[in-house]
Amino acid sequence: MADIYVPELGESVADATVGKWLKQEGEAVKSGEALVELETDKINFEVEAEEDGVLESIAKGEGETVEVGEVIGSIGEGSGEPAASEDEGASEEAGAGAEEEAPEEPAGDSGGSSNGSSGGSEGEFRASPTVRKLAAEYEIDLASIAGSGSRVTREDVERAIREKDRGGAQPAAEENGSAAKESAPKAQPSVQPSGREDQEERIKFSRRRQTIAKRLVESQQTAAMLTTFNEVDMTAVMDLRRRRKDEFNERTGARLGFMSFFTKAAVAALKAYPNVNAELQETELVLKKYYDIGVAVSTDEGLVVPVLRDADRKSFAEIESGIADLAVKARDGKLSLADLSGGTFTITNGGIFGSLLSTPILTMPQVAILGMHKIQERPMVVDGEVKVRPMMYLALSYDHRVIDGREAVSFLVRIKELIEDPESLLLEG
Known part of the structure; x- marks a missing residue:
């Protein structure tokens, strides 16, 4: 296995932001092939593979800040063709701290999978580390997302985030009980909703x-x-x-x-x-x-x-x-x-x-x-x-x-x- 490091970024540039992974876990890569795009204060540039193999793991997801010399992923041996999906699933399960047999035992999961739904359990263990991190950041329960096919993708999580934003703070108020309900009318949001959120677009600033x-x-x-x-x-x-x-x-x-x-x-x-x-x-x-x-x-x-x-x-x-x-x-x-x-x-x-x-x-x-x-x-x-x-x-x-x-x-x-x-x-x- 070979680690993927953040290279020297140039004079006075100490860190960068992971812009976009050009390869996904389990995909075959060739030496010299671009793996990930990093954004710095001044330019964007691509980090290339130093050897042939399979992108074994992604340690830093899109949007994360990384420093010079930091490990952002690893390349393992193999072609990445026949067993790409199996390898990817195994590495993601290992990243979540679960055994390969975990999907067969949904009752042992914590959080949203306690309802015993096989779809929720599978969705949790079929999300990449990057997707799990994004979901955790916005407090999204992966088990509640149907997913695109057999996997929960970044797009699925982003859709859930948008739905959560449109729903406002009502679910949280219900969970907090009657005291939260009584105090809710008194709290005035700093920005009044326009009622046209479906006609608005949120664009994240680039690095x-x-x-x-x-x-x-x-x-x-x-x-x-x-x-x-x-x-x-x-x-x-x-x-x-x-x-x-x-x-x-x-x-x-x-x-x-x-x-x-x-x-x-x-x-x-x-x-x-x-x-x-x-x-x-x-x-x-x-x-x-x-x-x-x-x-x-x-x-x-x-x-x-x-x-x-x-x-x-x-x-x-x-x-x-x-x-x-x-x-x-x-x-x-x-x-x-x-x-x-x-x-x-x-x-x-x-x-x-x-x-x-x-x-x-x-x-x-x-x-x-x-x-x-x-x-x-x-x-x-x-x-x-x-x-x-x-x-x-x-x-x-x-x-x-x-x-x-x-x-x-x-x-x-x-x-x-x-x-x-x-x-x-x-x-x-």
Whole structure:
């Protein structure tokens, strides 16, 4: 027998959540075949079998938190074909502390099987450890579930949980006797039932979504966050792109977008104002002399921020290609932990969704984040004349513990100056 361990999860990642078992107990597995999907704060990844055999046991069910090096299952010898169901049943009975003959002696069972129903007894011993754990968590009596065929499945238990939720607290009140009945009218639930529970859907947050929520709250509670705004005239950059984008694409194979201009401008501004490219560690400010720029990317599971390494050393084409590659990997769920770790400053572009103005939240432990927005034509006074110009609002959220208001405003003004005179970016490079 070979144990299945939680592998190293990467820098600063100590635990994961069991997302989904791709193999079930008793199934044959081959070396290198994916067994289970683990979810971390940053990415999902699969744990593979290290040898051929049969998935003998599952020690950690879906939704459970596991740590690096922890045993989550085991692989035994065999093909898993003829006796898969028998082996699986035996391992589950052993996990429940019952003998193989237990189904023949329902009177010896505890709990809901005391009524002597053979269906209830069989259902209890035909549930996997994962299903038994879920039932115990929600106080569901397995013996009361008919089951799907000869087994009680996760779907059967989830259906029973939904039925229990719809039933409210009435059964519990009946069990508690007349005293509970008398006090029931006085107790007012914190949330009044709408009567439309059958039209509602409950979706459990993924590990990543929970982490995003936690980090956002931590960021607002930890940093003295403040946002300063400015607006930038995009005329020069748009004109340059219009004239050069085809040639740029033919020569480099990359699309000339706005992100390369803003990344270049951000790096130049970070060099001019080094406190913005820093990290606060207790009573010390760590100034970083490298420029790893995080680029916010929206995915189906939420926002992720892959990192473009050494952006100060990259050309426009390398920046555009690097960001495009990271975006594709993010949306395909193929980002590695290395792609997401670190980062000294972040750029987020809400303009692609039509956002005109926003206050981005810091990506801790960074001390600043730049928000780009939608380009919108507006009347502007230029040299004493009113002209229509493509304008974009910029937002810089920053940690006021580290960055003073004057420094933040000056940083944003520097980006504005560079974008409005894109040729100056060549001199900065």
